[in-house]
Amino acid sequence: MGSNQEAAAINPGGEADAKLVSLRRTKLAAAAALAACVAIFAAARSFQGQYPWLGFVAAFAEAATIGGLADWYAVVALFRRPLGLPIPHTAIIPANQNRIADNLGRFIEVNFLSPGPVREKLNEVDFAALVADWLSDPRRAAGLSRFIGRLAPQMLGAIEQSGLRDFMGSRMMAQLEKIEVAPFAAGLLRAFTEDRRHQKLLDELTRVVGRFLNDEQALAAMREKIREELPTMFNLFRADAYLLKKIVASAGSLLEEIRADPDHPVRAEFDGFVQQFIERLEHSKAYARRAEQLKRTLLERAEVRGLAGDMWESLRLFIEQDLESENSAVAAHLAGLLTEAGRQLARDPAIRADMNEGFVVALASFVESQKSGVSSFIADQVKRWDLVQLTRLVEINIGRDLQYIRFNGMIVGGLAGLVLYAAERLFFTH
Template identity: 75%
Template sequence: MLQTVPGSGEFDDGAAKLAALRRTKFMAAASLGLCVAVFAAARSLQGRYPWLAFVAAFAEAATIGGLADWYAVVALFRRPLGLPIPHTAIIPENKDRIADNLGRFIEANFLAPGPVREKLDEVDFAALVADWLSDRERAAGLSRFVARLVPQMLDAIEQSGLRGFFARRMMEQVERVELAPLAGELLSAFTEERRHQKLFDEFTRVVGRFLNDEQALASMREKIREELPSLFNLFRADAYLLNKIVASAGSLLEEVRADPDHPMRTEFDRFVETFIERLKTSKSYARRAEKMKRDFLARPQLRDIADATWASLRSFIEQDAGAPDSAIRAHLAGMFVEVGKHLTQDAEIRADMNRGFVVALSSFVESQKSGVSRFIGDQVKRWNLAELTRLIEINIGRDLQYIRFNGMIVGGLAGLMLHSAEVLLFFD
């Protein structure tokens, strides 16, 4: 069934078209009747007024032309006078073929790659996206929609094995990394502009604090006493030696901290440079680093840590996404607004996006246009035959009625010309 639910405007428009069609039909029928009347009158008075022969010839041919065009117009929609004349009621009798041809016509002419791309090129899709995202209410709504999908996305990640896949890929990538050269490169970056000297300064401060610690000093004094002969301990040589050692060490540390070019700093530089170079080039260091890496990655505790981290992260995300003052939603909304603003300001990115939209949409249309053709054909085939005929007649029937007027005028002129030629050729 052809089902439409017209609004009042659509109903009024259809009623107006139907009224105009009826007026035009009446005028065409009246004109045909007038031609018949004129023909009859002219023939009856032709003996008295010979010139009426030309009028009769015009009216006769006009009548024939009008009748022929009436037949042609009516034959499109129904059988003239209800007679089963072949090749009449063309539209109802060929509805399925017309439906298939209409679908193929639209596919070939309206959904061809060239016209589709040209039409899509006229649309600034990126600007539409930018304007939509720049609106804070829309961005907030989009963030709420995304947040509602978070639990489903997390479930999908777990059920699809995506988390395990990423974990395995990450482990594979880590195993391929040569740890010793990487550590050497990192240390090289750290030691630029002698930044490692800050570490040396911190080391001297730690040693200084150790030398001022009473328990540490007591332990050192006990070690000295154990090494010295008993006679020396009678004269408290252990305390004397300890004080000398602490004072000398403290003085040395002060000198080192005060002098950026102290020999001990230079020696530390040399040690660090040598160590970094060995990390980068030594096969022995590389083997040790790889063994340490494999031992670390093989520990079962590492998997437990990863599982616990994922569980904690998931719990946090789900709780925050469902909270009234969700930080995730707020950040998402802000991000969407910023994306919209950046798109508005960056013409190059918009142009790239538009090209992508055109390629994607034109490819989609190209892949689906045969389905569109079948859909149009199937829809037309399902339409109610009488309603379809009525719909077509209401929309184009008024224009077709003018064919009848043209047929009467052209037929009448042709008849007049033929009669004039007959008079000229066979005039006695």
């Protein structure tokens, strides 16, 4: 690698140091074993004349020495040139750094990032449960709510700039124009009258009229009107006051009776009036034409046309002002909604299964689209490694196992030499 940071990535501190110490110990043991083979061979050959059976020992030690040297050469040739000599096909790893990097990247892409293994691994993860656990924490939900609140002004501004507000306004007006007012109003009124809720409207009307009859200014106006209609002679006897008193008393008494009696005839008349009006709205073409004309007149007014824009501005102003306050109701409700969503998700395995399937499809598709980039990234990183660091990395991680090849080479070579020497003595010595 070309930087200290990259070197640190290759040599992660204490673990690498421990591996290096273990490697050196194994190398020393292998070298000592090879030296022992040489010493045994020399000693056995020296005393073979006196003790013929030492020929077997010498044959084993000689072959073991040759096997150990051959495997030492093979292991060293992977990482560097043996004894610094420019022997062909040595220092294999440093000489093939680029090819190793490309092959490593392709190997990971084909064997680890193919669709099958990726989906199998992703299916082991319950992503929905992780999301549910995360959202169920009120502190985290509140933090996410505050984060969304900080983004709200930008989101609202983006909606305005995108033309979505005007689009929603035009769509709302288009939908209102499609509504047939008469049947719609009839349906609302019929639902309103099913449990006689319209009678509460009659009760309210009687209260309004009662308050009117007790208003001094209203009574004075009524008395003046009666006085104008009565002959002059009647006014001399204050007949206007008498008539007004009788009218107010009779009307007040009637209103009290209506409010007190749920089966009063006036209520029945009111029921009939409302039902007749509903039927006309449902079936009368004249009513339908007048309702449509009224609707078009209202929709053509500038105030109604600008209603959508005014509603949007009011909504935006409310959200922005609320989110700026320390005790934001929107943020509090959003945090509660997120927390409850997490709890509901934790309790609903079917929704979690659907979410997990969606995560798997999305992530697998992402890996499939990016895996060639991952392969190139790995290859580029390996190519950037310094040759010394690269060699050291590989040797630290697998060199200790490779040193056992030297032990095996000495054992196998020694046994082979022993067998050959025994065969020689058996077949060629008379």
